[in-house]
Every structure is written in C-alpha cells, then in structure tokens.
Amino acid sequence: MIENRFARRAAALSTAFPAPHFPSELGPDVIPFDSGFAAPQLLPDLTSFAQAALTEHREETLQYSATQGQPELRAWIAGLMNEDGCALSPENILIVNGAKHGLELVCRLLIDEDDAVVVTAPTYFSAIPIFRSFGVEFVEIGQDQDGLLTEALEQAIAARRAEGRAPPKLIYNVADFHNPTGATMSEARRRHLIAIAEREGIFVAEDTPYRRVRFEGKTIPSLKALDPGGIVLHLGTFSKLIAPGLRIGWIAAEIGLIARLIRLKSDGGSSPLMQRIIYEFGRSSAFPEHVERVQAVYRERRDRMVAAVRRLLPEARLSVPEGGYYVWLTMPPHVDGDALAARAAQAGVNIIAGSQFFAGGGAYPDNGLRPTHHVRLSYSYATPEQIDEGVERLAAVYEPVSA
Numbered sequence: 001m002i003e004n005r006f007a008r009r010a011a012a013l014s015t016a017f018p019a020p021h022f023p024s025e026l027g028p029d030v031i032p033f034d035s036g037f038a039a040p041q042l043l044p045d046l047t048s049f050a051q052a053a054l055t056e057h058r059e060e061t062l063q064y065s066a067t068q069g070q071p072e073l074r075a076w077i078a079g080l081m082n083e084d085g086c087a088l089s090p091e092n093i094l095i096v097n098g099a100k101h102g103l104e105l106v107c108r109l110l111i112d113e114d115d116a117v118v119v120t121a122p123t124y125f126s127a128i129p130i131f132r133s134f135g136v137e138f139v140e141i142g143q144d145q146d147g148l149l150t151e152a153l154e155q156a157i158a159a160r161r162a163e164g165r166a167p168p169k170l171i172y173n174v175a176d177f178h179n180p181t182g183a184t185m186s187e188a189r190r191r192h193l194i195a196i197a198e199r200e201g202i203f204v205a206e207d208t209p210y211r212r213v214r215f216e217g218k219t220i221p222s223l224k225a226l227d228p229g230g231i232v233l234h235l236g237t238f239s240k241l242i243a244p245g246l247r248i249g250w251i252a253a254e255i256g257l258i259a260r261l262i263r264l265k266s267d268g269g270s271s272p273l274m275q276r277i278i279y280e281f282g283r284s285s286a287f288p289e290h291v292e293r294v295q296a297v298y299r300e301r302r303d304r305m306v307a308a309v310r311r312l313l314p315e316a317r318l319s320v321p322e323g324g325y326y327v328w329l330t331m332p333p334h335v336d337g338d339a340l341a342a343r344a345a346q347a348g349v350n351i352i353a354g355s356q357f358f359a360g361g362g363a364y365p366d367n368g369l370r371p372t373h374h375v376r377l378s379y380s381y382a383t384p385e386q387i388d389e390g391v392e393r394l395a396a397v398y399e400p401v402s403a
C-alpha cells in the first residue's frame with residue numbers, strides 16, 4: 001500500500017542497497033579497474049591549509065556561508081578559466097558540491113518532465129540517473145574519436161521538427177577525455193555544436209572534470225570559451241584535480257542563469273571550510289606542482305594499461321586517450337562485454353560493462369556494434385603492477401568468453 005505513495009521518480013527505484021564499490025572495501029586481491037577514484041598517493045597533504053582555515057578563518061569557515069560561494073574562491077576559479085580562454089567574472093561562478101550536484105541544479109533550472117535531453121552514446125553513467133529522475137526523454141547521439149557527431153545531432157533535431165516534436169532542452173557533453181570513451185572533441189565539432197545550440201536555442205551542459213588531466217597534445221578551447229552568447233553552462237570540479245572527497249565544484253554561466261541557480265540551491269551553501277581549504281591550496285606554490293604530479297602519474301598508468309591491453313588483448317580495439325582516467329575497449333561482435341565483466345569480477349578484476357553507459361532508446365550505428373561490445377577500464381586507482389596483473393586476469397577470462 002505504501003508502495004504507491006512514492007513520487008514517480010522514486011517508484012521504480014531498487015530497494016537493494018548499492019553493492020560495495022569502494023576499492024578499500026573490496027580487499028587487497030581485487031583489482032579495481034572500475035574505479036574513478038584518485039590514486040591514493042596523489043591525495044595532497046592539506047593539513048596546513050586546513051589548519052589556517054580553522055584558525056585564521058574560523059568565523060568564515062564555521063558559519064553558514066553565502067549560497068553563491070566564497071568570493072575569493074570564485075575569483076580564483078574565474079581566473080583559471082580566463083587563462084583557459086574564457087571571459088568570466090566571479091559573478092559568473094556558483095560553487096556547488098561537485099559536478100554531479102551542478103548537473104542536478106542545471107536540471108532543476110531547465111528540465112520539466114518529458115523534456116528531451118541530448119546525451120552521447122555512450123555517456124557518463126552517473127549522469128543517466130540524474131536525468132532520469134527528472135523524467136527526461138533521452139536523445140542519444142553517437143560519437144567517434146572527434147567527439148559527438150554534430151551532423152547526426154542536426155539530423156535528430158530536424159527529424160523531431162518534422163514530427164512536430166519540441167527540440168531538446170539541453171545537450172549534455174563531456175568534451176575533454178570523455179567518460180567512458182576517453183575521446184576529446186575536435187575544435188571544429190565544438191564550434192559546430194555551439195552553432196547548432198545557438199541556432200536552435202538549446203542549452204549545453206559542458207561537464208569537464210578531466211580538462212587539466214591532460215598528458216599530451218594541444219589543449220582545445222572549452223565549449224565555454226567558444227560560447228559568445230552564453231548558451232553553455234560549464235560544470236567544473238576539484239574531484240579529479242585535487243580530491244573527490246572535498247565535494248566542491250562549480251557552475252560557470254551567464255549571470256542571469258547563476259542568479260536563478262542561487263535561488264534553486266537550497267542546501268544552505270556548500271561547505272565554507274572546504275572552499276577555504278581549496279582556495280588556500282590553490283593559490284599556494286604546492287598547487288601547480290601537484291597538477292604536474294597528477295598528470296605524470298596518470299600518464300604512466302595510461303601507458304602501462306595501453307601497453308598491457310595491446311600485448312594481452314590484441315582483439316580489443318582502443319584509442320589512446322590524451323588525458324583523463326579511462327580506456328574504452330571495443331571488442332569484436334562475438335564478444336559480450338556484460339559477460340566479460342561478470343567473469344572478470346569472478347577472477348578478481350572489476351571492470352564496467354559498456355552497456356552501463358548507454359542511456360537507452362538510441363539508434364546505434366549500423367556497423368554491427370552494440371552497447372555490449374564494449375568495456376571500460378580505469379587506470380586511475382590501480383598501481384602499475386596491478387594494471388599488468390589486472391589485464392592478465394582479464395585476458396585469462398577473455399578467451400572463454402570469446403570462444
């Protein structure tokens with residue numbers, strides 16, 4: 001009886017508690033290629049910054065804070081983004097509790113039930129339940145090594161128009177070192193995407209947690225930097241650059257959007273203690289050194305994983321990501337990624353089946369490939385030795401699956 005008292009968004013939710021997925025809960029024998037956690041040795045020592053925050057800034061850090069966020073932190077973030085080609089002031093920044101929280105707020109601002117939202121196929125799997133809880137219709141658009149297929153997007157919008165259906169409300173995209181594919185959108189595609197969004201009046205949520213986790217290659221302007229008209233809401237986070245446990249990120253957008261988002265942000269303000277710690281760390285000389293270490297450690301792990309996959313899983317295709325945390329394997333059509341992930345878990349290596357990254361309802365390319373022909377491997381948390389061992393375990397269970 002109580003079952004039908006839930007909101008529509010909650011009615012279909014599983015009542016099973018989520019399975020443990022923290023690497024520390026899994027025991028030393030399990031290799032976590034499923035984890036987007038930071039490498040433990042890259043978690044910075046923030047003790048002195050925390051101490052300063054709790055002494056010199058006690059009143060600020062232990063009281064309620066302004067909903068928009070700490071002004072100095074906002075100014076620092078605007079400066080970082082301006083060095084990266086944007087033209088923002090601190091008023092354009094809203095501090096949030098991580099990028100996922102930012103995305104949820106963007107949905108609260110823009111999305112009504114049954115609105116259409118464009119996502120790539122595949123897309124970031126934690127974005128899918130956020131959109132789903134707002135009752136969206138997914139419009140899945142394919143991607144290749146140059147990112148979202150903007151011509152396919154144009155066609156999808158035109159097809160909706162021909163059917164008398166409203167255009168999508170939002171385009172969600174991870175343009176840099178995509179999760180899960182690792183692909184980085186080309187500048188030409190970025191410009192095309194912005195042109196489409198402007199012409200059609202569709203907001204773009206640019207989710208870019210890995211932007212500074214670049215190992216090589218030329219930095220490509222962010223969507224926000226290519227956005228003269230203010231159609232882009234940029235989601236930033238310190239999760240991948242400093243530490244995910246701090247739970248601090250930001251939205252960069254036009255002032256009129258930020259003002260509305262402040263009204264919708266009903267959490268009493270993101271933690272002023274964490275904001276102060278990040279700001280003090282960020283403006284210290286330790287920060288640029290830290291970013292260099294992050295890039296060096298993940299570059300080494302990326303290289304190790306790519307080499308191991310090429311050596312031990314020659315059937316799997318992969319494109320080498322220029323940054324980020326993930327490699328995306330595409331296997332021949334006779335190999336089932338869901339089955340491979342299940343067997344890998346039994347063999348003590350956790351990976352994520354590619355099918356988890358598809359929102360559903362899309363028309364997949366006519367090349368025989370389906371969501372089940374992929375798996376995602378993360379190299380951020382596993383040590384170089386675990387990377388070799390994990391790919392060996394994967395190769396051992398790959399044979400029986402592919403036979």
Ligand SMILES: Cc1ncc(COP(=O)(O)O)c(C=O)c1O
Nearest residue numbers: 036098099100124179237239249
């Ligand atoms: C595309 C993408 N967005 C957002 C996040 C998480 O951001 P946050 O920890 O700031 O919520 C991740 C982490 O894996 C991610 O891959």
